Amino acid sequence: MSAVCCCKTVHKMITIQVNQAVNDIRRLSRNLTPRELRAASSRAINHSLQKSQTQAKRELTKVFNISAGHFAAGIKVQRSTGSKLEGSLDGSRASFPIHIFSPKFETSKSVIQNTKPKRVPGSKKGYKSVQKVTERKKPKSNPNKGVTFEIFKGEQRTLPFAFMIPGKYPVFARGTYNSSGGNQFIKRTKREVPYPKSDTPIAKLITVSPYTAVVNDKILPPLADKTGIDYQQRIVHEIAFIVSKR
Secondary structure (H helix, E strand, C coil): CCCCEEEEEEECCCECCCCCHHHHHCCCCCCCCHHHHHHHHHHHHHHHHHHHHHHHHHHHCCCCCCHHHHHHHEEEEEEECCCEEEEEEEECCCCEEECCCEEEECCCCCEEECCCECCCCCCCCCCCEEEECCCCCCCCCCCCCCCCEEEEEEEEECCCCEECCCCCCHHHEEEEECCCCCEEEECCCCCCCCCCCCCCEEEEEEECHHHHCCCCCCCHHHHHHHHHHHHHHHHHHHHHHHHCCC
């Protein structure tokens, strides 16, 4: 069986197309009608992408310090139909906020930390973290500067210009994001509004999106390869199933 699918690492992350491979598949199914062949192909695409979606979420939790549930809404399967033999695994570009990655902010008098979000049964948001504020018994003369967090498992990082506020979950920084997109943060080093008015602009910091999380050398190439293999195996199964029912 020659190439029966094409897995493309494009904006849609993974795409399976079979229009150009119908002749190859037909050699395995000479007795099938065109309609049966398209139905088998479409079912094989959808089955393979569903497995790819599950595998993607599993692999992401090995790399990133959040649960698979956070990726559920951001990684979707665009299903194939008998009239359109193409399906894809799509990733949302909506960025995750840094505050879900267990951030900690120290001052001379207190420590503010958000716990890792946990599933809340019946909650519309699904996951919730708890903010803990610990007051120091004795002021610390040299607390760590900025906010420490862990996006990648086992890799703690610190943003020295970021800060947190008791009672508010986001991680903040003085500055703004580039209006042209790309999550480029422009840090502000000087006060723009005279004291005592609020020192704005202040932004809630964000990080990777489901799309950018998948599209990296550790996750996407092996995932795309496995999806292609799964499809080739599944199309044989679907054809055999149709033939067996005759």
